[in-house]
Amino acid sequence: MRWATYLAVTGAVVLVGLALGLSLPLVSLRLDGWGYGPFAIGVMAAMPAVGVLLGARLSGWLAGLCGTPRSLQLSLLLSAGSVAALALWPDYGLWLLLRLLLGISLTVVFVLGESWINQLAPEQWRGRLVALYGTGFALSQLCGPLLLSVLGSAGDQGFWLAAALLVVGILPLLGRDGAPQVGRHSLAGGGLLVFCRGQPAIAWAVVLFAAFDVLVLTLLPVYLLREGIEQASALRMLGAVVLGNAVLQLPLGLLADRLPRAALLRACGLVLLGASLGLPLALHSPLVWLLLPLLGASAGGLYTLALVLVGARYRDDALVRANAHIALLWGTGCLLGPLSTGAASQWLSGHGLPLLLAGGAALFLALAARRGAFELRGDSQ
Template structure:
């Protein structure tokens, strides 16, 4: 196994998480300071999801034409340019376009980066090494809001810092090999409906985690501020959610190499359901910190286990195609989550965020416990 390449590719994708952890809440706070309401902020948060839907369709073609490593480097540089332009173009319509471009380029990075990681690792170590990557990504997002408290939300330092990180990530990939070999036509992302039919629980888990991640970094800080918490404390509470996400990944990966992965998958859904329901009830009590940790841990577990279950089945073209399907589903979750939560928060209930997450978790639990929810032969350890 190419350990140096594994760590280089993982680090390149992890710095994307740090960049997002800084820029997503910064954009939301900046828009709120301009006088925009939750729905407008939700539209902005959902714009990269449109880019995800486009990027997932382009990934296979780009990797087939330019090769996986070169495509990754180019997209990281394109993302850096788009983030930098956020600081010099303070206009809502222009920010919508830039966020669209960021969504397209970072989708390619995630699809190819996670495919590359799953291609490299051996199945006996898959749970632990995929979880190690997931932990690094979650910790990078944890550090994002914390860094933002140091960089400040009333200036553009966060945008420039994030652009620099993305450039650094592109440099980490120089000279690396072992990437999936991709045909520009066969890995174009077709077959999404068949993927959803054969793996409905995995498909919904990806949608649910995408909605969770988009809302946590964009709407959760606003939700907490509107519930009476100071802005600095709201960012720390968001970080607690990400701490929970990061804390579970390595133990979960260790367990995934030793016990039935479907059982762990279902358990994460149940915990997410009950933690979501508990947030409005315990928001102003000391118990909220434990709830936020469980909220992040269970949601993160859904995505990590989805990657593990997909990675053990596919290689090369098929692996990139499966990850393109995941990216399309991710885009749907990123789009539907902030838009529906922003609208519901403004016009129905201030607690719409945890309530919609609870509804999504209930849907996952129903799918995961249905007979035939998993392809038991293909997905068995």
């Protein structure tokens, strides 16, 4: 086990999480201050999802051409430039393009970074090491909104700090080895339908968490503001969701190395359903501070356990392809989540966000109830 390399890759992705935790809520709050409605904010939040769909198909090709470490470094540099440009050119149309570029570059980071981590992890430690990565990433996202609450959303300091963090993330990757070996012929995006047919519950778990993740960082603050919560409290409530994800992922990873992973996934789906349905009822009561961490923990558990199951099967080219499928599913969730929630919140119900999350959790439980739902059938290609 190359511990230094594992910590370096995890550290780089943690810095990405901190940058996202700063910049994503800032974009939404800035647009809300400019007078844009939930649907326009949802469109902006969905733009990185289009980039995810493109970046997933480029990741294997880029890793085969440049190698995994250099591909990660180049992608972090492009991400930093995209975030810095948000501060330089405050224009809705241009921000759509910049968010697209950010989605492309960060997808390469996540596909190759998570493949690298899973490649390094021995099977008996896989749940814990993947969960530790997830915990670090979630904690970094937690620190982002907290930093933003200190910096404020009126100025551009959040954008500049996020760009600097992405540049710093390049440094730990210098000189590291043990990355997946990807051939120059690799096309990481192929075979998504085969992957989904083989394991539909895992595929939907990824889509659901992706939608949840982008909704929490973009539309949850707007939802809370429109329900009468003050901005400072809304950011703290956002932090409570991310904290729940962060604190409970490592215990979940420990359990995943000892208990049936399918049962843990179903339990996460059930908790997510209950917390989502309870959020509108408890929004103005102390009970909300219990529901928010449970919401984050259960949604994050879906993704962590999906990565553990996929990493247990694939290596090298096949592992990068499988993670690219996950990235494509992630992009689908990021695209559908903000658009559907923004439209539902504006034209159907002000509580569209938690109600759609509850619907997604119910669909996951239905898929998870099928026999053999979590058996990884079919090739990744």
